[in-house]
Amino acid sequence: FEIDTKYVPIKPIGRGAYGIVCSSVNRETNEKVAIKKINNAFENRIDALRTLRELKLLRHLRHENVIALKDVMMPIHRRSFKDVYLVYELMDTDLHQIIKSSQTLSNDHCQYFLFQLLRGLKYLHSANILHRDLKPGNLLINANCDLKICDFGLARTSSGKDQFMTEYVVTRWYRAPELLLCCDNYGTSIDVWSVGCIFAELLGRKPVFPGTECLNQPKLIINILGSQREEDIEFIDNPKARKYIKSLPYSPGTPFSRLYPHAHPLAIDLLQRMLVFDPSKRISVIEALQHPYMSPLYDPNTDPPAQVPINLDIDEDLGEE
Incomplete structure (x- = not known):
């Protein structure tokens, strides 16, 4: 998990077909968040499209009954990164x-x-x-x-x-x-x-x-x-x-x-x-x-x-x- 230092501590809460989800706290805002790591996001065209769709949509959507995308972590190596980290509000x-x-x-x-x-x-x-x-x-x-x-x-x-x-x-x-x-x-x-x-x-x-x-x-x-x-x-x-x-x-x-x-x-x-x-x-x-x-x-x-x-x-x- 290569993530921004403002997020601590990391605790795994789920694993899906696309990667792993961890709970964390944003140190700057004290907000509880869920961080979804999408492994090898660009390896498969269909999976890459799914991730792109999710990103494009959630950037625009604002409703209390739709999950909020809080952050997309910038990769450390912009030209060679494989994994994508998306930060959502945390639900129980x-x-x-x-x-x-x-x-x-x-x-x-x-x-x-x-x-x-x-x-x-x-x-x-x-x-x-x-x-x-x-x-x-x-x-x-x-x-x-x-x-x-x-x-x-x-x-x-x-x-x-x-x-x-x-x-x-x-x-x-x-x-x-x-x-x-x-x-x-x-x-x-x-x-x-x-x-x-x-x-x-x-x-x-x-x-x-x-x-x-x-x-x-x-x-x-x-x-x-x-x-x-x-x-x-x-x-x-x-x-x-x-x-x-x-x-x-x-x-x-x-x-x-x-x-x-x-x-x-x-x-x-x-x-x-x-x-x-x-x-x-x-x-x-x-x-x-x-x-x-x-x-x-x-x-x-x-x-x-x-x-x-x-x-x-x-x-x-x-x-x-």
């Missing part, structure tokens, strides 16, 4: 750990986590950003239940010229039907689907669609949502994908109220509006915030949109992953 845990834990989650907890996630997402969408990889592990939480969206390595602008989605994007269990079925055109509704999956996981303490491989995933979705009408699969522009969906055995579906019998009726109503197979009929983030389940928390007047839409020109310049 993530939603994946909380869901896995034995901690009781009340309706108030579920409501507050969902509210903050939707608030952060409303801000991102107003800045023209699709997150594309929302999952419990990418939602950081601190001891007083504040939630912040992190990991923007797969995010892109919703106006990107090339809307084709690669296999890497969105962990399969949280991936919207239009992505599983290879649709070239997708929009902000992919993030709403992921939010629905996360909310269901909060209510049931386990993933709602834990598919084992790609073909198995749409089948799981149909088993719960029920077989779709012809008009609800019109959005599938890939003939093979449409044929596959039509070939699945008939399913009457399972009501969410049966899956989550202890959930608030308004929570169930909002969940079933988020987990709609046809993206054009799925609720938007703003509509979700205006839903009666959110009314105790949501005040539209205190939630301004992002200052300007953000342009992420790296994808157009360098090609998608």
Whole structure:
């Protein structure tokens, strides 16, 4: 760990596919931070693009439900450095750990986590950003239940010229039907689907669609949502994908109220509006915030949109992953 002397002491708190994360304190500000070391950041083109995306985005994003990038450490050897060090605000845990834990989650907890996630997402969408990889592990939480969206390595602008989605994007269990079925055109509704999956996981303490491989995933979705009408699969522009969906055995579906019998009726109503197979009929983030389940928390007047839409020109310049 070759880091600026103003950061002490260093304590490892996590290890991911891209490197190691340590907690530290900024001596100058007394602020607790998380330092993410990305090993050999330029060895692999896709990983380098992910890091560049995260940097370009977080330089512009300012919202209390989006993780703040505090610092990017200047390398000692500018022409020969291999590792990148990013400094973020420090959070205590993530939603994946909380869901896995034995901690009781009340309706108030579920409501507050969902509210903050939707608030952060409303801000991102107003800045023209699709997150594309929302999952419990990418939602950081601190001891007083504040939630912040992190990991923007797969995010892109919703106006990107090339809307084709690669296999890497969105962990399969949280991936919207239009992505599983290879649709070239997708929009902000992919993030709403992921939010629905996360909310269901909060209510049931386990993933709602834990598919084992790609073909198995749409089948799981149909088993719960029920077989779709012809008009609800019109959005599938890939003939093979449409044929596959039509070939699945008939399913009457399972009501969410049966899956989550202890959930608030308004929570169930909002969940079933988020987990709609046809993206054009799925609720938007703003509509979700205006839903009666959110009314105790949501005040539209205190939630301004992002200052300007953000342009992420790296994808157009360098090609998608």
